[in-house]
Every structure is written in structure tokens, then in C-alpha cells.
Amino acid sequence: MTDGKITTANLGDHGPEVSVQGLGCMGMSFGYGPSDADASRATLERALELGVTFYDTADAYGAGENERFLSPFFKAHRDEVVIATKFALSIPPDDPTRRVIRNDPPYIRQAVEASLKRLDVDVIDLYYMHRRDVNVPIEESVGTMADLVREGKVKHLGLSEVTADELRAAHAVHPIAAVQSEWSLFSRDIETHVVPAARDLGVALVAYSPLGRGFLTGSFTNAEQDLSAGDFRRQQPRFTGENATANATLLELIRSVAEAHDATLGQTALAWTQQQASIHDLPVIPIPGTRKPARVEENTAATRIVLTDEQLDLLDGIAAQVAGARYADMTFTSAGRE
Numbered sequence: 001m002t003d004g005k006i007t008t009a010n011l012g013d014h015g016p017e018v019s020v021q022g023l024g025c026m027g028m029s030f031g032y033g034p035s036d037a038d039a040s041r042a043t044l045e046r047a048l049e050l051g052v053t054f055y056d057t058a059d060a061y062g063a064g065e066n067e068r069f070l071s072p073f074f075k076a077h078r079d080e081v082v083i084a085t086k087f088a089l090s091i092p093p094d095d096p097t098r099r100v101i102r103n104d105p106p107y108i109r110q111a112v113e114a115s116l117k118r119l120d121v122d123v124i125d126l127y128y129m130h131r132r133d134v135n136v137p138i139e140e141s142v143g144t145m146a147d148l149v150r151e152g153k154v155k156h157l158g159l160s161e162v163t164a165d166e167l168r169a170a171h172a173v174h175p176i177a178a179v180q181s182e183w184s185l186f187s188r189d190i191e192t193h194v195v196p197a198a199r200d201l202g203v204a205l206v207a208y209s210p211l212g213r214g215f216l217t218g219s220f221t222n223a224e225q226d227l228s229a230g231d232f233r234r235q236q237p238r239f240t241g242e243n244a245t246a247n248a249t250l251l252e253l254i255r256s257v258a259e260a261h262d263a264t265l266g267q268t269a270l271a272w273t274q275q276q277a278s279i280h281d282l283p284v285i286p287i288p289g290t291r292k293p294a295r296v297e298e299n300t301a302a303t304r305i306v307l308t309d310e311q312l313d314l315l316d317g318i319a320a321q322v323a324g325a326r327y328a329d330m331t332f333t334s335a336g337r338e
Helices: 037-049 065-076 105-119 138-150 164-173 194-201 212-217 241-249 251-260 265-280 293-304 309-315
Strands: 008-010 017-019 054-056 082-087 124-129 154-160 178-182 204-208 284-286
Touching (some): 037 293, 082 105, 082 154, 105 138, 124 138, 154 164, 164 194, 178 194, 194 265, 204 265, 212 265, 241 251, 265 293, 265 309
Parallel strands (some): 082 124, 178 204, 204 284
Antiparallel strands (some): 008 017
16 A cells, blocks of 8 residues: 555645645654654655655744755755745744744745745745734735735745634635644544635645644654653643543544554544545645655555544544643634634
8 A cells, every 4th residue: 555646636726736645844854853864855755756745844843944954855846846834933033942923014025035045946835824913914914925926926825723714804815725724533623613614715624733743643652751852742731641641542442443444543543634525525635744754655555544434433532532732822723712
């Protein structure tokens, strides 16, 4: 199951054609502890061989380092890849450990020029607002983003972690191709409002952390005990202490389904997320992140797994049992503002 190329789908009514599974590239430069640059480059190449055309980064990942790291790969394969990057998390010069959300037009213009330079491309295929600054009218921010499309610096627009009302307001200014939000067996809050709005507007849902930041693969069971000091998962409530212990027990249900398909835990979790496309009648593109070629092979093979209705029913109640929020501060997520 590791050699066939994966299929493609349109990124909503207003976006490009992309692979049905993308690649989250953040961990190659940021967030998950030390990484091996050679292994990451091999992962990018293997992903492309397997049909992955959709690559996700952001200017905040390693303070621009992830965009710089990806640039040679994108340059070598520019006609084969769809590049998605993001703005909004500004880094104060006096404190590089902090992130300040900015959606004001001057900052957007500054950010896009910086990303174009780091990526060494003439145009960004999909440009996301990474997080929402509620003090700036979304119509104003998206209006500036729409200007970038007209100027040829950006092809398509996206939003991340917005509410249904924010999505509708933004879409009225300029068509939105995709909303990126966390969506997995452990995180389903967007199904109440955001997913129906996206479906009504013809917007795709790009699911980040479909593997629960690795927890759904069984690769770690307690972030404080199993992960390095610099790994930001140690700061997320559901992966530490009693929450982690309780959540680890939920993997047994996933394991029972995985065994029926001769699949891994991660493949089963990805298959579940992928099948939300048919359940909710909208394009759903998971973007699992990895830094290992073998894991890309495993992840893309999951696109060919179809869970039965009975198995979907069995997995349906997991999210309601998860202990701990997905972030310590949920105010900058859609769920924190709905």
C-alpha cells in the first residue's frame, strides 16, 4: 500500500486542485524538538513521489526558518506543488519567545513580502490568516488579502481557526478557498458551526493535527515524560498528567478498528478524518506532519482505508471523553469565540 500515488480533490469551489492529503511541515523546523534536516528533505521528496502536492507552512514556524528550509524543495518542484503559508503571529523584537496576533493591513503587506522573499517564489498559492485579531474588522483584513490577489502576489485566500460568522463575513469580501482548523478523533468542536458554514459557502476544510499531534499514533503517552524539553506539546493540557493517562485509554477503541484493517493507529485516525468529507459533504484535506519518509508512506496509505458505518459509530464518542482542552488558552481558536 506504500507505492501507489494518492488522488486529488479541489480545494473547495474557489481553490486549486490538491492531493487529498497534504503535508504539514512545521515540525521540520519548529515545535517538536530537534529534527534531522536530511531526513526532512527526504520526507519532502518521498511525499511528492507518493502524490502529495499540498505543503503547509507559516511565517511563525521557527520565525521564518521553516519557509527558508522549504524554499529549495519548492524551487525544484514549483510546477508540481501547491504552497500554503500563513501570517498573523508577529514576533516582538524585544521578546522572540512571544507571539502577538496582528491582522492590520500594514502588517499583512509586510508579512507577505517577507514570506515571498523567504520562500523565493513570485506568488503564494494559498495565503492564510493564521489567527484572528478580534480588534481588527475581518472585512478590513480580508480586503487587504484580496488586494494581494489582485496584485498577483497571492492566488487563493484561507483562514485558520475562525468562527462560522467570521468565515461568512470574510467570504462576502472575497472568496475563501479553505479554512484550516484542528479536526481529529480527539477534536471535533468545529463540526457544530464552522463545518456547516464551510459546506454552505463551498469552502474546503484543511484539518491540521489530524493525528492529535502524534498522540493518536501511540508514539507518546505523556508529553512531560516522553518528549524533549523544547517540545511544545508539553504545554498542551490533554497530553500531560492525569489528562494524558485518561486519554491514552481511548486509544484502545481505535486499536480495535485498526486491527480489523491491518492498519496502524495513525492510519485509522487519518481514515476517520478523511471520511468526514463524505459525512459532511465538503472537501476535507488532512495535513499530517512528519519528518520521516516511512511515516509519509504510512500516512498516504491511509487514504485507501474506508471505515465501515459500524466502525465509525464505534469511534464516534471518543472526542466527548477526551480530558483537557487542545490549548491552554482557547480564546484564539474558533471554539473559544463561538
